[in-house]
Amino acid sequence: MDTTRRRERTEIQAHVSFEAWLKSALFLSYVRRFVLLWIAGKIANAATAGFVGVPPFSFRAGTELVILVFELGALVAFIKRDNEDILLGNLGLRLAAALAPLVAVHVTLSAALALLAR
């Protein structure tokens, strides 16, 4: 990493660290909203799975990806409606980077549910 990139990285970390972001009340509020969206997505997915005759809570990568896109899209719409994208911007956080950890939340919840439903 050249000097400029290193300095840039230091400045980013000096603004809002990734750790501080994950522990923040704002991120936790996004996790709560995201889990509600995940539940809604799972209910819709289970209903359509039952209709086509596949196990309702099994982990299918393609389906999970589609649901994840809808969940993140809905969350981004809520965030933009409340102008919180400006807040994230002022904190030096890109929307995509700020919400990236939610991908892990989705995968973990869906995989856990698939295991429990076996």
Next chain:
Amino acid sequence: MKTPILVGDSVTLSLGGRTILDSAYADAVPGAITALVGRSGCGKTTFFKVLVGERMPDCGQVRWRGMRLPRPRLSDLARDGLFYHPDRAWLARHLSFNDHIALCPHEDWTSVVDVFGIGGWVGQQVGRLSEGELRLTELAFGFAMRPAVAVLDEPFRGLEPLHREQVGRGLRELADRGAAILYADHDVESVRRTADRLFSMENGMTRMVEGFKTRPLHEWYHAWPR
């Protein structure tokens, strides 16, 4: 005169066939409060949106610390010291000032609570505050981040006289610490009291106004050649 940190140069933007900005220019200089004054709907908010990357201009450029930014992005600019206060509420309504400030790495933020007089509601959800209290809280949060440049769209709007005074004091303190402040307003008397430099905007065009603190209003405000 110091070199401007943030410059919007020859910014032109049309929306729906209507020209909103017409070769507009304004800049923010370290240690000075620069005002952009003009009637409602003259293009001030759109100009600020272009500066922070919320809108792309048809032509013209945004320069940041001397470098042209082809696609400005608020998060990138904020990491390099910019604070943007739009004309609409932007803090998370379900959180308090304290919850927001927990994200801010600087420790010396208590002074902004005093300057803006928001001590009475720092633990309260911002969604429950009055419009004036909310505006003060937003500005206090932004100033707590110790920005090098503040772009503020109508920071005095909806404030009672005491709160206007507190915001004016906050702006001055920030400028005295070397920050470059660019703010929009349409109250020319307030601008005379607060600003060090002035750009006047009409129909999307700007011009710099000299001597605005002493010259009669009719000589420079709404006195554009037709």
